[in-house]
Amino acid sequence: DTEVTQTPKHLVMGMTNKKSLKCEQHMGHRAMYWYKQKAKKPPELMFVYSYEKLSINESVPSRFSPECPNSSLLNLHLHALQPEDSALYLCASSRIRTTSGSLREQYFGPGTRLTVT
């Protein structure tokens, strides 16, 4: 299995709602990532988890709350979002360094298209 899956594909939520995005991979990758992508722009890194622990938070507002319950799952909890948070949210995963120094390419999921009204 060489795929990262994400649910839901589309999500429309109001500014007072609470929702969660889910990401899953079964490639044994121990690094998982959340990116935000606006139209015609590159992905912007939000969070990185390594061995299920948060290792990078790119100064993301607290209305975004990541969670990594196990090595295959990554969640992004959303609360009190703003319309400008509307974007494509991408999850990715990669291996962590091996002694052979093998490439640690990131595999992206299909994304969740989020609209905040």
Add this chain to the structure above:
Amino acid sequence: GENVEQHPSTLSVQEGDSAVIKCTYSDSASNYFPWYKQELGKRPQLIIDIRSNVGEKKDQRIAVTLNKTAKHFSLHITETQPEDSAVYFCAARSNAGGTSYGKLTFGQGTILTVHP
């Protein structure tokens, strides 16, 4: 932190022509340079990558070259086809915070259009 510049922002070619996209990076410690292709409404897909100890890598019609001294790398697509039309992103990975998996910094993207 790392900064990646990508040019051109748009590129239009005729089918069968070659296309070249160039990127420069700022962090001399960056050691891995992937290229992603993203079709409209789809996920970014890795098409080719290169490590800092290699100068060139080729995969069929796609090649990447890296000049570490000048801190730039390029994507070359030969014999372009309409299905090559997409947004292409270069990226550079630095070992942010001493992490081994690093942090990818993306260029701004190039919209490639291949006309039949």
